[in-house]
Amino acid sequence: MTRMRFPARDPETPMHKQTLAERPDGVPVKDATEIPRDVVEAGVTIGLRPRQRLSMSIDEEMVYVVTAGVLLLDSLPSPSGRQIVDLFYRGDVVRPKYAPLLPGMNLIASTRAEVVRIPWRKLEALSDASPVLREWLDRQLSRQAQRRLAHIAAIGVLTGEERLATLLIELALRVGEAGFEDSRSFDMALSRTDMADYLSLNADTLSRIMSRLRQQGVVGTSGRGRAYTSNFKALCARSPVAETIKSLHARTV
Amino acid sequence: MTRMRFPARDPETPMHKQTLAERPDGVPVKDATEIPRDVVEAGVTIGLRPRQRLSMSIDEEMVYVVTAGVLLLDSLPSPSGRQIVDLFYRGDVVRPKYAPLLPGMNLIASTRAEVVRIPWRKLEALSDASPVLREWLDRQLSRQAQRRLAHIAAIGVLTGEERLATLLIELALRVGEAGFEDSRSFDMALSRTDMADYLSLNADTLSRIMSRLRQQGVVGTSGRGRAYTSNFKALCARSPVAETIKSLHARTV
DNA sequence: CGGGGCTTTGATGTGCTTCAAGAACGGTGG
DNA sequence: CCACCGTTCTTGAAGCACATCAAAGCCCCG
Numbered sequence: 001m002t003r004m005r006f007p008a009r010d011p012e013t014p015m016h017k018q019t020l021a022e023r024p025d026g027v028p029v030k031d032a033t034e035i036p037r038d039v040v041e042a043g044v045t046i047g048l049r050p051r052q053r054l055s056m057s058i059d060e061e062m063v064y065v066v067t068a069g070v071l072l073l074d075s076l077p078s079p080s081g082r083q084i085v086d087l088f089y090r091g092d093v094v095r096p097k098y099a100p101l102l103p104g105m106n107l108i109a110s111t112r113a114e115v116v117r118i119p120w121r122k123l124e125a126l127s128d129a130s131p132v133l134r135e136w137l138d139r140q141l142s143r144q145a146q147r148r149l150a151h152i153a154a155i156g157v158l159t160g161e162e163r164l165a166t167l168l169i170e171l172a173l174r175v176g177e178a179g180f181e182d183s184r185s186f187d188m189a190l191s192r193t194d195m196a197d198y199l200s201l202n203a204d205t206l207s208r209i210m211s212r213l214r215q216q217g218v219v220g221t222s223g224r225g226r227a228y229t230s231n232f233k234a235l236c237a238r239s240p241v242a243e244t245i246k247s248l249h250a251r252t253v
Numbered sequence: 254m255t256r257m258r259f260p261a262r263d264p265e266t267p268m269h270k271q272t273l274a275e276r277p278d279g280v281p282v283k284d285a286t287e288i289p290r291d292v293v294e295a296g297v298t299i300g301l302r303p304r305q306r307l308s309m310s311i312d313e314e315m316v317y318v319v320t321a322g323v324l325l326l327d328s329l330p331s332p333s334g335r336q337i338v339d340l341f342y343r344g345d346v347v348r349p350k351y352a353p354l355l356p357g358m359n360l361i362a363s364t365r366a367e368v369v370r371i372p373w374r375k376l377e378a379l380s381d382a383s384p385v386l387r388e389w390l391d392r393q394l395s396r397q398a399q400r401r402l403a404h405i406a407a408i409g410v411l412t413g414e415e416r417l418a419t420l421l422i423e424l425a426l427r428v429g430e431a432g433f434e435d436s437r438s439f440d441m442a443l444s445r446t447d448m449a450d451y452l453s454l455n456a457d458t459l460s461r462i463m464s465r466l467r468q469q470g471v472v473g474t475s476g477r478g479r480a481y482t483s484n485f486k487a488l489c490a491r492s493p494v495a496e497t498i499k500s501l502h503a504r505t506v
Numbered sequence: 507c508g509g510g511g512c513t514t515t516g517a518t519g520t521g522c523t524t525c526a527a528g529a530a531c532g533g534t535g536g
Numbered sequence: 537c538c539a540c541c542g543t544t545c546t547t548g549a550a551g552c553a554c555a556t557c558a559a560a561g562c563c564c565c566g
Contacts, residue, residue, distance in 0.1 A: 073402075078493040081410030085402045100399035101500050102406055128381070146353035148401045149326075149338045153355055155409055156453035157334030160554070192513060200409035202555050207514055224512085224563070240331040247354050413522070445545060455523050460546055477531065477544080 032251055033091030035065055035116065036136055038126055043118030048109035056096040056107050061120040064094040069113020070175065070189040074197065076104030084198040086148065087190075089174045089249075093140050095120065111189050143248055150244050155200045158240065163199040164209050165238035166245055168219060172232065173249040185228035188221075213238075285504055286344030288318055288369065289389055291379055296371030301362035309349040309360050314373040317347040322366025323428065323442040327450065329357030337451040339401065340443075342427045342502075346393050348373065364442050396501055403497050408453045411493065416452040417462050418491035419498055421472060425485065426502040438481035441474075466491075 043065065048054070054064060054071070064071075071088040082104075088094050097120070099105055127134040154166050176186025188195075192210075196203040213219050218235055221227050229235050236242035296318065301307070307317060307324070317324075324341040335357075341347050350373070352358055380387040407419050429439025441448075445463075449456040466472050471488055474480050482488050489495035 075406050077406040077410050077497075078415070083406045083409040085405045085409075095395075097395050098398035098402070100403040100406075100497050102403060102494065102497050142348075142350050145351035145398065145401075148398075148405065149351070150353040150355060152338045152401065152405055152408070153328050153330040153336045153353075155405065156336040156338075157330050162331070203513080204515085204556080205554055208554095211514070241355065244330075244353050244355050456544095457524080457546080458522055460544095461522095464546070 033089065035067055035091060036133055038130070038133060039065055039118065039123065040067070040116050042122055042126060043116035046115050046117055048113040048115065050109055050111055052109045054094075054107045054109070054115070056099060056105065058097050061095075061097060062117055063096070063120050063123060064107075064115040064117055066090050066092045066094065067114045067116055070110040071107060071113055071115070072110050072190070072194060072198070073099060073105070073107050075102040075106070077102055082197045083200060084194060086151075087170075087198065091140065092144060093123075093137065110191075110194060111187065147248050150241060150248060154241060160199070160201050160205055160209050161212070162239050162241075163201065164195070164206065164213070165218075165235060166241055167195060167199060168227070168229075169232075169235060169239055169242055169245050170249055171227075172229065172235070173246065173251065179228070181230075182232045183228065183230045184232050185222075185226065188225050188227050286342070288320055288344060289386055291383070291386060292318055292371065292376065293320070293369050295375055295379060296369035299368050299370055301366040301368065303362055303364055305362045305366075307347075307360045307362070307368070309352060309358065311350050314348075314350060315370055316349070316373050316376060317360075317368040317370055319343050319345045319347065320367045320369055323363045324360060324366055324368070325363050325443070325447060325451070326352060326358070326360050328355040328359070330355055335450045336453060337447060339404075340423075340451065344393065345397060346376075346390065363444075363447060364440065400501050403494060403501060407494060413452070413454050413458055413462050414465070415492050416454065417448070417459065417466065418471075418488055419494055420448060420452060421480070421482075422485075422488055422492055422495055422498050423502055424480075425482065425488070426499065426504065432481070434483075435485045436481060436483045437485050438475075438479065441478050441480050 045067070046064075048069065048071075055062070066088050068090055071092075071094065072084050073086040073088070073094075074082055074084045076082055085099075085102075087110075094107065094115070096107070099107075123137065127137045154163055158166065171189060172184045172186045174186075175189050176184045178184055190198065192206055193203050196206040199206065201209075210219075214221065218231070218238060219227055219229050236246075239245065298320070299317075301322065301324075308315070319341050321343055324345075324347065325337050326339040326341070326347075327335055327337045329335055338352075338355075340363075347360065347368070349360070352360075376390065380390045407416055411419065424442060425437045425439045427439075428442050429437045431437055443451065445459055446456050449459040452459065454462075463472075463474075467474065471484070471491060472480055472482050489499075492498065
């Protein structure tokens with residue numbers, strides 16, 4: 001099978017209970033990735049090991065709300081080429097009905113992850129009953145739609161290096177923690193191969209670009225599966241769409 | 254200014270009144286691109302000349318339902334590269350809120366077109382009041398979400414020739430008419446440049462690929478802005494995602 | 507400590523891009 | 537009706553970014 005790429009941490013409390021840190025001044029941070037309690041309670045919480053697959057059948061339509069970890073939607077559009085068409089982070093709503101009928105379409109966990117499974121009809125009903133929930137769902141789906149278009153733009157016109165920078169910014173914002181000054185460290189939630197397939201690059205090429213960025217001091221790696229930037233601004237300067245990504249992945253509202 | 258690339262046709266009756274032909278056996282075809290009457294009546298119908306721009310401001314959120322023609326959503330993610338991130342055909346719902354904050358983001362008509370402008374809140378209210386309308390809106394938005402992911406897969410892993418074949422299939426299904434046997438003819442609703450920017454290819458390269466397909470007898474062109482295939486199946490054989498595209502652009506339910 | 511998966515790096519190949527020139531087309535006005 | 541003009545399209549030659557192939561290194565795990 002596949003090895004556990006990431007160490008298990010804090011296994012006793014459910015992952016979705018783990019909250020963001022508070023600001024120094026004591027004002028609690030409003031977390032944009034928070035999942036409404038009603039949704040969690042109306043669904044079934046499912047823990048996922050890395051590489052575990054989730055059903056995408058659309059009869060008795062189910063959706064998944066990601067409470068922790070990273071999921072990916074991959075496909076084999078042509079016999080020779082895998083493409084990861086979407087990434088899902090904490091707070092995202094995964095609706096299999098939004099996935100096209102492509103060969104080899106699969107929804108799998110990239111890291112250890114946790115989702116809440118809930119029938120779409122039920123989520124719709126909750127949204128109909130509560131304006132707050134409706135707003136949450138609408139904001140969530142809108143952001144995800146925006147991310148997909150931004151990704152089209154990224155793989156369409158950016159160079160390999162720019163694409164990788166874009167993804168690293170995304171990961172730093174999504175699964176990273178801010179450190180001293182402008183430094184950030186984050187889990188590499190995707191393997192090199194997955195990163196390559198997401199950015200439509202070759203794994204070899206991706207590795208080369210990564211090495212180049214490391215040489216230039218833009219990013220560093222500590223062991224497998226972990227990376228850091230001492231200068232997040234410098235990383236952002238490498239991506240022409242940095243501002244767009246920041247607006248789409250900001251964790252605070 | 255820009256020239257009118259396409260001859261005006263049937264100017265006296267509104268474009269959205271023009272319906273599909275009936276099947277030989279007399280059974281009316283159920284048109285998947287039909288727009289519910291309630292929606293048309295609740296909004297304002299707007300005619301568009303080629304290259305005309307539509308507002309994408311999101312205060313007082315408006316959406317556009319395309320009743321005729323082709324619209325495109327383009328952007329300038331990097332100073333050197335334009336990317337058309339989405340295409341909209343008859344029946345599509347264009348929601349500016351789904352467009353990311355990319356530099357140079359613009360919604361413009363590619364051909365002569367017609368849209369119905371309606372506040373999002375109103376469309377939501379209509380959908381809340383009528384299950385039929387809710388189903389229509391949901392189906393429409395789902396299909397469009399699927400198309401975006403399919404497009405990521407296409408520009409991600411397909412070769413130039415495969416991408417072009419994919420787009421031609423899409424156009425043949427969307428804006429084309431079936432002819433004798435397996436032949437189809439259709440408007441080239443996009444200029445070469447636009448096609449290139451949609452498929453993330455260079456315009457020169459696209460022209461070359463087009464010439465190659467012409468030499469091989471897969472497609473033919475009659476004047477500018479018009480194309481045909483005598484063998485639609487052969488065209489489909491050129492695209493690994495032909496089946497996906499067919500499922501997403503079939504005009505009949 | 508030895509095996510398998512993932513990653514890195516080098517040498518080489520190729521599909522696409524770039525640059526540049528010319529052809530075809532559509533519209534305009536004599 | 538035809539000569540003219542701007543735009544779009546086509547085609548060639550040269551170059552580059554990325555892909556492919558191959559071999560070695562790393563790391564975790566049994």
